[in-house]
Amino acid sequence: xxxxxxxxxxxGLGLALALAAVFSLAVGSTDIPARRxxxxxxxxxxxxxxxxxxxxxxxxxxxxxVVGAGLAGAGTAYQGLFLNPLADPFVIGASSGAALGATxxxxxxxxxxxxxxxxxxxxxxxxxxxxxxxxxxGSSSPLGLLLAGAAVSTIVGSLVSxxxxxxxxxxxxxxxxxxxxxxxxxxxxxxxxxxMIGAGLVLLGLLSRPLDALALGDDTAxxxxxxxxxxxxxxxxxxxxxxxxxxxxxxxxxxxxxxxPHAARLIVxxxxxxxxxxxxxxxxxLLLLADDAARILAEPREIPVSIVTALVGGPxxxxxxxxxxxxx
Amino acid sequence: MTPRLVAEGVACSYGEKTVLxxxxxxxxxxxxxxxxxPNGAGKSTALRALSRLLRPRAGTVTLDGQDVWRxxxxxxxxxxxxxxxxxxxAWPMTVEQVVLLGRLPHRGWLLPYSREDHAALRTxxxxxxxxxxxxxxxxxxxxxxxxxxxxxxxLAQDARVLLLDEPGAHLDLRHxxxxxxxxxxxxxxxxxxVVLSLHDLNLASLFADRAVLLNEGRIVAQGxxxxxxxxxxxxxxxxxxxxxxxxxxRGVSMILPIxxxxxxxxx
Numbered sequence: 238x239x240x241x242x243x244x245x246x247x248x249g250l251g252l253a254l255a256l257a258a259v260f261s262l263a264v265g266s267t268d269i270p271a272r273r274x275x276x277x278x279x280x281x282x283x284x285x286x287x288x289x290x291x292x293x294x295x296x297x298x299x300x301x302x303v304v305g306a307g308l309a310g311a312g313t314a315y316q317g318l319f320l321n322p323l324a325d326p327f328v329i330g331a332s333s334g335a336a337l338g339a340t341x342x343x344x345x346x347x348x349x350x351x352x353x354x355x356x357x358x359x360x361x362x363x364x365x366x367x368x369x370x371x372x373x374x375g376s377s378s379p380l381g382l383l384l385a386g387a388a389v390s391t392i393v394g395s396l397v398s399x400x401x402x403x404x405x406x407x408x409x410x411x412x413x414x415x416x417x418x419x420x421x422x423x424x425x426x427x428x429x430x431x432x433m434i435g436a437g438l439v440l441l442g443l444l445s446r447p448l449d450a451l452a453l454g455d456d457t458a459x460x461x462x463x464x465x466x467x468x469x470x471x472x473x474x475x476x477x478x479x480x481x482x483x484x485x486x487x488x489x490x491x492x493x494x495x496x497x498p499h500a501a502r503l504i505v506x507x508x509x510x511x512x513x514x515x516x517x518x519x520x521x522x523l524l525l526l527a528d529d530a531a532r533i534l535a536e537p538r539e540i541p542v543s544i545v546t547a548l549v550g551g552p553x554x555x556x557x558x559x560x561x562x563x564x565x
Numbered sequence: 566m567t568p569r570l571v572a573e574g575v576a577c578s579y580g581e582k583t584v585l586x587x588x589x590x591x592x593x594x595x596x597x598x599x600x601x602x603p604n605g606a607g608k609s610t611a612l613r614a615l616s617r618l619l620r621p622r623a624g625t626v627t628l629d630g631q632d633v634w635r636x637x638x639x640x641x642x643x644x645x646x647x648x649x650x651x652x653x654x655a656w657p658m659t660v661e662q663v664v665l666l667g668r669l670p671h672r673g674w675l676l677p678y679s680r681e682d683h684a685a686l687r688t689x690x691x692x693x694x695x696x697x698x699x700x701x702x703x704x705x706x707x708x709x710x711x712x713x714x715x716x717x718x719x720l721a722q723d724a725r726v727l728l729l730d731e732p733g734a735h736l737d738l739r740h741x742x743x744x745x746x747x748x749x750x751x752x753x754x755x756x757x758x759v760v761l762s763l764h765d766l767n768l769a770s771l772f773a774d775r776a777v778l779l780n781e782g783r784i785v786a787q788g789x790x791x792x793x794x795x796x797x798x799x800x801x802x803x804x805x806x807x808x809x810x811x812x813x814x815r816g817v818s819m820i821l822p823i824x825x826x827x828x829x830x831x832x
Binding site: 453 | 613616637638640643645646647648649656658659663666667670674718722
């Protein structure tokens with residue numbers, strides 16, 4: 238793909254995202270006409286509609302964009318690191334760790350649920366990393382990480398289930414969190430989520446050439462002057478911070494981090510420096526639209542957005558797989 | 566001064582298993598050195614030790630007299646390029662992207678590629694005859710084209726020492742000739758020191774200045790290729806009988822294996 242076409246693609250995705258954001262301002266159980274919306278946003282003066290727009294819908298839109306981009310970016314990194322298009326941001330245990338953190342926080346009434354989820358995700362991935370690299374000092378082979386990720390996810394996941402069964406009074410609250418959602422978005426949440434996700438994504442962007450080099454194999458990457466162990470660790474760290482921050486603010490939202498990088502790669506190819514921005518824009522767009530659908534489909538009730546992403550993302554992913562399987 | 570990569574008394578092991586012992590070699594600028602020997606003889610291990618990928622259990626590898634493990638990784642990468650045997654690149658990467666990665670030791674992992682890097686890309690692609698493949702995905706290429714693309718990556722690295730693990734594998738006759746011609750040309754014209762492993766003894770005879778015969782991790786013989794490729798040493802190394810005849814045009818030894826007689830086969 239030429240530089241020009243790539244620029245047009247980014248521009249197009251950015252434009253689509255902006256349009257979707259404007260459209261999303263009008264989505265919700267309270268009908269606020271477009272003209273009134275413009276009026277409220279350009280003037281000051283308190284009103285219920287203003288509160289809905291500025292304190293509910295706007296942060297929710299921004300959070301959808303930030304979390305969608307974050308999940309897509311982390312997914313891109315993990316798919317590139319494991320050279321496996323089926324990897325997603327949760328592939329090495331971030332989701333189960335976050336779930337354990339959140340569950341513990343709910344059960345012990347600790348508050349600070351996002352922080353607990355964030356620490357849980359970091360802890361689980363850290364454990365996976367230690368185990369996957371053979372108890373420290375190892376070379377952290379991608380396969381070792383994947384296997385350790387699967388094992389730790391299963392163990393931690395069953396711990397969460399156990400905690401839920403033993404405390405069935407809190408079942409609803411925990412379950413609700415596990416399903417993920419953007420409905421609780423506030424400026425405050427955005428305030429700590431966005432900088433973390435942004436920092437993680439910038440780091441991943443800076444690491445995109447080493448990620449490219451790692452795709453040539455450890456020997457080649459090393460002979461090109463890269464510390465394979467060091468850069469792999471840095472990439473996992475950046476992707477984990479991004480994932481953990483996304484999970485902490487919006488719960489576990491599946492499929493965005495799987496589908497967005499995959500689709501973007503089909504269009505722009507595997508060069509991570511180009512793939513990452515496209516993938517992030519695509520993920521942001523996807524989650525924003527999914528969140529709109531979650532609000533519209535069962536009005537006046539809301540469906541958890543993770544159900545929408547799975548319902549839309551699942552078939553889309555199958556379609557992509559079929560495209561791949563077909564001889565070129 | 567042209568750098569010189571020297572291994573002295575190198576021993577390597579994977580776990581308990583020693584796969585290379587007392588390996589010594591000097592990669593001389595302007596020469597092609599061939600590592601020859603049966604499967605599992607230690608050729609790849611020797612190359613990995615030379616390319617600073619495998620730390621020897623004993624002995625030293627030095628570049629211009631300096632222990633390569635004390636040199637900065639990137640600095641070493643500017644001087645010594647390595648093309649591994651495996652060609653599995655399981656990711657959609659374009660030829661251009663892969664070859665530009667050869668500039669990494671020069672440009673670093675962060676700075677954008679410069680005009681100089683793109684010039685090196687064009688030169689490398691021209692050298693391996695892949696100029697029209699720039700935008701193609703690596704996995705859409707044939708085995709031989711892919712090998713040449715990966716070689717171009719090492720050429721773009723612009724190193725003074727070029728280490729290659731079986732560069733001739735998967736190449737058809739014409740591309741084999743072109744590739745080895747290219748490597749020999751790099752050695753002659755740009756004083757590159759080329760060390761490669763290969764199975765085709767005749768290619769070694771045609772293109773390598775020096776040869777090292779390896780068997781079971783030990784050096785059986787080393788020296789000028791024509792002195793090493795003798796029926797006696799080859800029998801000792803490979804365990805098969807061969808006869809050599811001079812190449813009708815070049816005069817170098819061509820190795821003809823003598824198969825055991827098959828009853829009833831008229832040949």
